[in-house]
Amino acid sequence: MAKSDRRRLCHLEQIAPGQSLGFRKESTGPDDIFLxxxxxxxxxxKNSCPHWPGSTMPVRKNRYLDSESSHIVxxxxxxxxxxxxxxxxKGPCTGLRLTPVSLEITEMKEIFLLEEPHP
Incomplete structure (x- = not known):
């Protein structure tokens, strides 16, 4: 089995407690994933609501949390x-889940996305 590809996302210090941060694979368009x-x-x-797969979740870039930073919205x-x-x-997709992504945080506190290799 091939080893997963790693893609650097950010340093841990770039995402403070109670904050969210989105990332995209292409230079334009909506974020593909968020932390x-x-x-x-x-x-x-993944930045996709299970109620309507493919629909993006934030109203503005990096706004994935509610006002109390206690839930993703x-x-x-x-x-x-x-x-x-x-x-x-709570909402039209109660009981469904967001799709998690695999992450690696190094000793240097760099956060990497582990992507499955393409066939």
Missing amino acids: VNDGGNIYGY CSGHGALFEISSGLCI
């Missing part, structure tokens, strides 16, 4: 998701 720092724990998900549908699990707890 959330929940009390020092970093979680990553889909601005289009009003759905609320647990940060640690991606589980929708």
Whole structure:
């Protein structure tokens, strides 16, 4: 089995606790994935609401959290998701989950996206 490709996203210091940060693969267009720092724990998900796959979640760049920074929110549908699990707890997709992405945080506190190799 081929080893996953790594793509550097950012340094841990670039995403403060209670903040979210989006990233895109192309130079233009919506973010493909986003990270959330929940009390020092970093979680990553695809930027796609399970209620309407492919629809982006933030109303503005890097705005993936509610005003209390306690839940991920889909601005289009009003759905609320647990940060640690991606589980929708309120809204039209209750019981569904965000799609997590694989991350690696190095000793130097660099955050990498682990991408599956292309066939």
